[in-house]
Amino acid sequence: QVQLQESGPGLVKPSQTLSLTCTVSGGSISSGGYYWSWIRQHPGKGLEWIGYIYYSGSTYYNPSLKSRVTISVDTSKNQFSLKLSSVTAADTAVYYCARGGSGSYFGAIGYWGQGTLVTVSS
């Protein structure tokens, strides 16, 4: 059973870079076949896809965030990471790491981390 766990600072200052890591257990990122996503949820609001990465390092980002987002993968640690630069209060949200299905079901997110609240405040 694949499990994902987010880690990183819960408080980030405005204009700084938000950095989160997702550690995967119960499955290997390098085995391929899956896209590994970051998704966020503003307090009391809906879900927003940030981007995803393939084990090879290929990335796809939400156009609305693309200029500020970097997603990377470290297969040796079985982790993938999110960096979001120049944050403002509008980036305060619960951040989830997640994994979709295989093949044409890649976008159906069956595995989610528990989520981590990141607050942007001075």
Add this chain to the structure above:
Amino acid sequence: AIRMTQSPSSFSASTGDRVTITCRASQGISSYLAWYQQKPGKAPKLLIYAASTLQSGVPSRFSGSGSGTDFTLTISCLQSEDFATYYCQQYYSSLTFGGGTKVEIK
């Protein structure tokens, strides 16, 4: 970007009711649609993918239908544990979620 519009945004229902939630895509997405259930403080749970395929372990009272631009999620007999917020999501082109539908107790 493809926009997903859910309706209604919220409604009240009673245990045992049959309920339907609608999701419309701004352009055709074939059957690349998923439905999720989310309860407060929890991560979303995948219910249905490929518009109508029930995820393993999900009760059969949940069903999905549609293709192209119009989709529905139906709960045939609402149970107490089904009071939650439901999201549709397309994965035809990147990923986009609908705004959510909150199902509340009447």
